[in-house]
Amino acid sequence: EIVLTQSPGVLSLSPGESATLSCRASQTVTNNFLAWYQQKPGQAPRLVIYGASSRAAGIPDRFSGSGSGTDFTLTLSRLEPEDFAVYYCQQYDRSPRTFGQGTKVQI
Amino acid sequence: QVQLQQWGAGLLKPSETLSLTCTVSGGFFSGYYWTWIRQSPGKGLEWIGEINSSGNTNYNPSLKSRVIMSIDTSKSQFSLNLTSVSAADTAVYYCARPRLAVRSPLAYWGQGTLVSVSS
Numbered sequence: 001e002i003v004l005t006q007s008p009g010v011l012s013l014s015p016g017e018s019a020t021l022s023c024r025a026s027q028t029v030t031n032n033f034l035a036w037y038q039q040k041p042g043q044a045p046r047l048v049i050y051g052a053s054s055r056a057a058g059i060p061d062r063f064s065g066s067g068s069g070t071d072f073t074l075t076l077s078r079l080e081p082e083d084f085a086v087y088y089c090q091q092y093d094r095s096p097r098t099f100g101q102g103t104k105v106q107i
Numbered sequence: 108q109v110q111l112q113q114w115g116a117g118l119l120k121p122s123e124t125l126s127l128t129c130t131v132s133g134g135f136f137s138g139y140y141w142t143w144i145r146q147s148p149g150k151g152l153e154w155i156g157e158i159n160s161s162g163n164t165n166y167n168p169s170l171k172s173r174v175i176m177s178i179d180t181s182k183s184q185f186s187l188n189l190t191s192v193s194a195a196d197t198a199v200y201y202c203a204r205p206r207l208a209v210r211s212p213l214a215y216w217g218q219g220t221l222v223s224v225s226s
Contacts, residue, residue: 031210033210044218044219047212047213088151090152096156101151
């Protein structure tokens, strides 16, 4: 299976700052079938980025994704208070469709 | 809009069978791989498996021996059974639908069901 390793585990930032989250895959993720999800306490995850760089419906443009192959990045520019959450990457290239362990973006 | 509503028993004893059902409203039911995900307390997300409207399934190898998924297209419902549960199966279980029919991330999620396993 494809193992996804996210770093850092925790990111402490202030509103207005930018965040860079990394997701590294143990094998090539073909066709950039890599997604990012945002999860807040007590809520289901919410799709943020798919296809490594496409924003999901309703996601503001301060969220951007990049990368290919085995290295992917989620960038959050100008952090808003509602952006503080846990972010997970997921590959949907191969079964089992694995998730990274998450990066917590906290104030 | 697409909505997923899930339900099932929230408290089980070791060795019992976990049973959850998810009902879908809005959008098409056929053509998608309907998915189950779980999240242990304070932990990350684990993909359990998926089933399509033809009954084809893909299971996580780590759970494959205990997982049975089924689907009822007439009711727009799909279900998860996990046999011989233990405390390690305590988690919030989510049902979900991908954004598109083929090779697509999960865009629609149920509200989650906390299942606790304790003697």
